[in-house]
Amino acid sequence: QSALTQPASVSGSPGQSITISCTGTSSDVGGYNYVSWYQQHPGKAPKLMIYDVSNRPSGVSNRFSGSKSGNTASLTISGLQAEDEADYYCSSYTSSSTAVFGGGTQLTVL
């Protein structure tokens, strides 16, 4: 159950777009459409932002979008805002009937 691979940090200016990648294997990200993304502010519980690769829960801004190609999933945030500054984690179902998270990406809004 190796963690999915995410960049440790990304940054962008207000109004810009950024993309966070999440790389796994054919046994997790590449094999299923059960990829989800979470936002976590310091000291807070994570919040679901994207599920099933590209679906947004009710109440999540349409500035957040998800996609997948092969073994790599991506989260794109457009029109960056100061409140988007947080840690972001991807997660995937695996062939072992477990879940695995990425190591997390710290987003800085410059």
Place this chain on the structure above:
Amino acid sequence: QVQLVESGGGVVQPGGSLRLSCAASGFTFSDYGMHWVRQAPGKGLEWVAFIRYDEINKYYADSVKGRFTISRDNSKNTLYLQMNSLRAEDTAVYYCAKDRLRSAWAFDIWGQGTMVTVSS
């Protein structure tokens, strides 16, 4: 409103045991799968365990298999995590999380977390 509230965390010696509880409200608890996820201090999220809505299936991370047991009482709207043979590396905030569906493997509601510290 939809809410999960964990309890039972604390300080325990290595080799000891602890049982965490997660009280659910605001939704039909018995219709959803439930998960435990933990986060060591300053580290990322780690999935721990899943239990199906009807308890028929339970799955565990390799790191806790054989030591932790997930269970639920649908009559009490409560999820549990029995943790035995605790190790220093089990020190973390433990979150219970609701599955988006019965087993969609997306966690749409999270509790506030309960801290478990394993130390002598």
